[in-house]
Amino acid sequence: MNNDLSLHAQFAKVWDNLPGWGQLAAVNHTSIARRFMLTGTVFFTIGGVLGMLIRTQLALPEQELISPDLYAQLFTMHGTIMMFLFAIPILEGAAMYLIPKMIGTRDLVFPRLSALGYYCYLFGGIIIMTSLLLGIAPDSGWFMYTPLSSAEFSSGPGSDFWLLGITFVEISAVSAGVELTVSILRTRAPGMSLSKMPIFCWYILAMALMIVFGFPPLILASILLELERAAGMPFFNPAAGGDPILWQHLFWLFGHPEVYIIFLPAAGIVSTIIPVFSGRPLVGYRWIVLAIITMGFISFGLWVHHMFTVGIPQLAQAFFSIASMLVAIPTSIQVFVWIATLWTGRVRFELPMLWMFGFLFIFVCGGLTGVMLALVPFDWQVHDTHFVVAHFHYVLIGGMLFPLIGGVYYWLPHLSGRMPTMHMGKWAFWLIFIGFNATFLMMHLTGLLGMPRRIVTYESGLGWDWLNMLSSFGSFIMACGFGMLMLDIILHFRYGQKAKFNPWQADTLEWATGTPPTSYNFLSLPTVNTRHPLWEEPELRSTISDGAHGLRSIYHGRRELYGTDAVTGKLLEVIHIPSHSWLPLLSALVLAGLCISLLSRAYEVAIAITVIATIFLFRWVWVNGAHKIIAPVTEEEDQRGEPKLHSRTMSGPGVWGMVVTLLSDGSLYLSLLFGWLYLWTVAPAGKVPDVSSVSISMMAISGAFLTTAVLLYRRIVKRLRAQIVQNLSRQFSLVFALGLLHLSSLLYLTTASDLSFKANAHDAALFVMLIFQIFHSAIATITTGLQVLRVRKGYISQILPYEPAVLNPFWLFTLSIFWVSFGSFLLVPKIW
């Protein structure tokens, strides 16, 4: 490192992205988050244009501007884009941008995962959009109900585009969920205990965990439906023991929490902005934390309220009706906290606050119609009418978009270093606010008058004409507002006034990074003992920048963060994270190729691409820990007065990342188990074959190999913890050999079994379970094989015990699902 360079220049050299095309290899959270937000805005614009086309078609009765087929594609894609390609990714982008800065660290904890997530999102989005350009877009509605989306009624590739494209995009969402959870829990500034954490981080922690648990049911449902369409496995075909209602359960198990996944970060923005412009701390921080936790849980118990009309028993409907009303309580707690904060503060009416008031008005209205819809008899009356469309636009636009735009204006000086303009911003607000209410307030009335959703046109004289005209007129006013908003934001980058330090007098640490921020956020990492660091220690900005705090050395060339205790914020270790890498882009490209080959039913190509993808992903795993590119063992690391590097411990972020990923994996597995149980017990023609096609004794033998492998692996980890490392390579080799025996016996029994997976939904579910098990067993075995090589290379040793500690939970998970599957899929039906 050149000694003449200033400390800031030395940090920039290590942390900045590569120039030119090298930007594509960027993994830095600020760069990736900006890309998420920019791409989300592009998709929002496309989704908005589709919405305008819908409103143009509905402006007058009996119009024929758009054909019914195209109309079905338009409303399906409008919903799909807004929910999957705009709302979730843009909020994830905002969270990825803000979280490290708010918790006083330099980056997210798995930067390559951030980059992979972005590219999966981008390529998945492009694949879905391509279907629209080709005129073969999905047309079964954004929730893709079976049997409408099944091969019989949607024989074209539209549903396949949706199922494969959305699953691809969801890889991005789940990876962001894992990334954000571990980052918030393990990389907060020293001293920042959970009770001192900015309230926004609580919201994002809840959102991230909800993604981790909530997305897998839809991933599973998409896999099952694609298997039905492509391979004829009848999961949703009642004639073969399947059930179309299973799709609805799996979809809404994801779909309802998703509403709160979208709402929570937006509410986090509100809870951040209102105290700043009220000039006082948030009233009732604990109440908000309680409301967030409560909302996170209850939102998983409401999914059936989307299915009140499918013929569910009354008592079950009552359960979900009451649960749906209960969720109004944590929501109301938050609204009262915001009002109390405004009431007791000295409010400044800056531009972001306009959006906060717009949010409060619209969201409360949407919440009230939500309580109305929770009442079963009322829901029956307005089900599938424009009333429901109006309700969820009030909740989603009011509850998510208004706070998001307020947040954009609030953090705009942070992004660009320039202030927004009040004049154009006000115009944009009022156009959107008036246009929005004109559009969607009318839809409540058309809905109550009986206008169904998704109809391409309607007869005149039903009392809907003027309401639809006004609604369409309002949508054009709203579109003008969005046009003005975008123009305002674009112009501000050129003409906005230069922002001074902490222009809104905020309390949180992100404003100490400088505006716009450097690639490393903080030159030195401060200790934080308060919820309001910039209010109580305004000098932090200069002391951080002067290098007065921790982890200020960079001569080693590593990107480093502090790792702290998840609860107390006590300093534990130094986390080293990877620098720029082409692997995320290459892996995502290969996965996109896999997606396209599956779409075109070129299965030989898909197999070849899967092999390439596996090589890339294992290469990714290889370049880790003490690898020479990442953090080889050096003498300097013990002599600089900082804690140990995490790869020299057994509790680094990788262990946490593995556990959180397995929570998601477990949610997928439980969804499969639920699906199988549902088909067995509830599906009209569901039954288990009298004789199992899978050899139970062979399965038990395979399980015995697996159990021995796991016990041995745990012993290795235990001995490593006790610093005993004799015959490490031989022991890993033994686990690898046992894993191979288990895997080969499992493969044999799967291929030798006589499963009628095209004729019987139960056998199809059993087949998916076996593939799921094989997938996990293969990963555990191959990775252990790699660990044999890594021991020989010196990447695992007495001083480098980290990697076995990371893989250990995966082996345990593999073992657990094996025996649970054995018991439930094979033994219980035999005993029953």
Add this chain to the structure above:
Amino acid sequence: MKLINQHPWQYVAGWVIWAVWFVIAYGGLSVACQIAAPDPEQGLINWITVSSLTLTLIVVGYLVWCAVKSWTLLRVSSLEAKFTLQIATAVYIFAALGTLAIGLSLLLIVPCI
């Protein structure tokens, strides 16, 4: 180890118990109605209602007990632990009320119709 302590698990324990109860109540109801649906003529006094209500009352009682324990521990805890236990106590109370509110529908509606 004490059941109620200062571990961060306490932040969510109440709602996890509620979630398990909810899954058992809803899932159990669906399966029970498939296997041995009671005669609607029996009204509210039938094996599904009685067993579901018993389970509900046990869960509510347990959640209330957890809330009391958590509140008791709160008074002798450090500042950081106090935060955890305050949230935990409220979560147990909310979860108990949530369980009771949903469970009370058992007193009003005959199952399996």
